Amino acid sequence: GAGVSQSPSNKVTEKGKDVELRCDPISGHTALYWYRQRLGQGLEFLIYFQGNSAPDKSGLPSDRFSAERTGESVSTLTIQRTQQEDSAVYLCASSDRTDTRFFGPGTRLTVL
């Protein structure tokens, strides 16, 4: 079956612009996560969606970051007024259990 898909695969933007990243989870997976991975670093948790519950936004690094999810399907991560330190790979994962993660291929964001 289809895995987690993300788009775009690469995004180059200028400092100060807004960007929107998209994630399509595996069908039937109620949980969806966003992570950030800077070059040479570990995965940094950003946000968690579970069904219709209020999302856990505790990992969002600033109010420039926001995310939405429509029901149990697509999610978008928006970064406003991008900064150079936002350059990273943004990984989306979905799961049907609390201790599993199926990752998408990521969006590589470069802020010039």
Add this chain to the structure above:
Amino acid sequence: RKEVEQDPGPFNVPEGATVAFNCTYSNSASQSFFWYRQDCRKEPKLLMSVYSSGNEDGRFTAQLNRASQYISLLIRDSKLSDSATYLCVVNGGAGSYQLTFGKGTKLSVIP
């Protein structure tokens, strides 16, 4: 102390060698433990779960020492295709959805 700590490597080993990776974690409430594999410029993928009694999957053996809060991964008869970064992953406690990922240990298997 970092939540999940790993030797970053790189470990450069010849084909056929046995190599071991270690990981320590700080949250004594953690209940679930995993090793993920991440190839260069790819997403992490689950390699294996780690059980209290230790478990083996082909050439891979994982062990857990709860008292020392220590996890290990042993790879026997290394293949070129084993070259990747190995991430130690620990959950936040019983029923927790949070997973904490280590920064990973890079392995290069050399012909």
